Amino acid sequence: MTALLSIENYHLDIPTFDGTLKVLDGINLSLAQGETLGIVGESGCGKTVLARSILGIGPQRARRTSGRMTFDSMPLDELNEAEWRRIRGVKISMIFQDPMTYLNPLLTVGRQLSDVLVAHARALSRPALSRQERRRRCSELLDQVQIRDPERVEASYPHQLSGGMRQRILIAMALAGEPKLLIADEPTTALDVTIQAQILDLLRDLVHRLGLTVVMISHDVGAIAAIAQRVAVMYAGVVVEQGATNDILTHPRHPYTQGLLGALPDIEGDHQSLEAIPGTIPNLIHPPSGCRFHPRCPRATAICTSDKPAMTSIGADHVVACHHALD
Numbered sequence: 560m561t562a563l564l565s566i567e568n569y570h571l572d573i574p575t576f577d578g579t580l581k582v583l584d585g586i587n588l589s590l591a592q593g594e595t596l597g598i599v600g601e602s603g604c605g606k607t608v609l610a611r612s613i614l615g616i617g618p619q620r621a622r623r624t625s626g627r628m629t630f631d632s633m634p635l636d637e638l639n640e641a642e643w644r645r646i647r648g649v650k651i652s653m654i655f656q657d658p659m660t661y662l663n664p665l666l667t668v669g670r671q672l673s674d675v676l677v678a679h680a681r682a683l684s685r686p687a688l689s690r691q692e693r694r695r696r697c698s699e700l701l702d703q704v705q706i707r708d709p710e711r712v713e714a715s716y717p718h719q720l721s722g723g724m725r726q727r728i729l730i731a732m733a734l735a736g737e738p739k740l741l742i743a744d745e746p747t748t749a750l751d752v753t754i755q756a757q758i759l760d761l762l763r764d765l766v767h768r769l770g771l772t773v774v775m776i777s778h779d780v781g782a783i784a785a786i787a788q789r790v791a792v793m794y795a796g797v798v799v800e801q802g803a804t805n806d807i808l809t810h811p812r813h814p815y816t817q818g819l820l821g822a823l824p825d826i827e828g829d830h831q832s833l834e835a836i837p838g839t840i841p842n843l844i845h846p847p848s849g850c851r852f853h854p855r856c857p858r859a860t861a862i863c864t865s866d867k868p869a870m871t872s873i874g875a876d877h878v879v880a881c882h883h884a885l886d
């Protein structure tokens with residue numbers, strides 16, 4: 560099957576005052592239509608930079624040094640701004656952790672949804688929708704995100720709605736262009752636990768009903784497990800392990816994945832075992848030689864400091880980049 564999104568050997572640098580950050584170091588990911596991929600890793604691993612690069616909105620000074628991304632047979636790295644306008648926010652859309660940042664506090668929800676429809680028609684060089692068509696489409700979108708009282712919500716300003724409702728509105732806006740790919744960057748992190756579960760249910764339902772393909776980024780392995788069929792574990796700009804969610808969660812092979820899973824809240828609730836992965840993410844200006852995880856790895860040997868481990872297949876849908884994965 561051809562992939563809807565494929566990322567091959569993607570390297571990205573960000574020049575800074577102190578030196579060049581080697582933020583993405585040879586990312587390989589592939590996503591089939593209708594699939595949900597979770598990207599998990601500690602803060603600073605490069606998850607957001609990767610997600611934003613898919614949309615062509617990476618950090619301003621960021622430079623792709625090699626590799627490529629292909630979406631729906633289009634080479635994303637070669638698109639011009641006019642081509643991007645037809646894709647960004649339309650065919651590939653994104654939702655974020657804090658909806659309030661992306662909603663205009665001065666306009667009603669209905670007006671903002673309607674504005675999105677106008678902008679999409681313009682971006683796709685389609686005739687503008689009539690007022691009546693826009694109203695119908697707004698109701699349809701609110702229905703898709705399971706908002707049961709669309710009239711009240713359309714007439715509301717963002718601050719009059721709960722965090723969960725605002726996230727639903729952002730999802731409705733993201734669906735307005737009938738996207739093929741939805742990138743969800745920590746969509747439930749700012750919400751309380753019950754609402755988190757509702758938003759995850761909604762995303763699952765959209766995948767099922769609309770055949771949406773989703774990349775979901777989170778440092779919350781539980782949220783990823785609830786929604787993604789496949790998981791990619793990122794560490795310091797590298798995908799270190801990837802495969803079927805169940806396999807990765809029950810048989811993690813990379814010491815970093817094992818540490819991350821060990822760092823999950825324990826059964827009683829919110830206690831985090833902070834000892835699970837000692838140390839912190841390395842400085843990406845001078846990343847460690849060989850395997851970027853070796854300074855923190857309990858299994859590191861000489862080869863880990865000298866040679867970058869190749870991604871090796873260890874199951875039908877399970878790859879890992881570790882010299883000691885099978886020890």
Ligand SMILES: Nc1ncnc2c1ncn2[C@@H]1O[C@H](COP(=O)(O)OP(=O)(O)OP(=O)(O)O)[C@@H](O)[C@H]1O
Pocket residue numbers: 573575580582600601602603604605606607608609618619778843
């Ligand atoms: N605009 C920027 N300028 C310089 N460095 C940046 C910029 N954006 C991100 N970085 C650096 O890139 C690295 C990866 O950041 P990124 O935000 O992608 O991590 P993340 O895994 O998404 O973390 P979080 O979970 O906290 O969002 C970090 O070292 C970060 O400091």
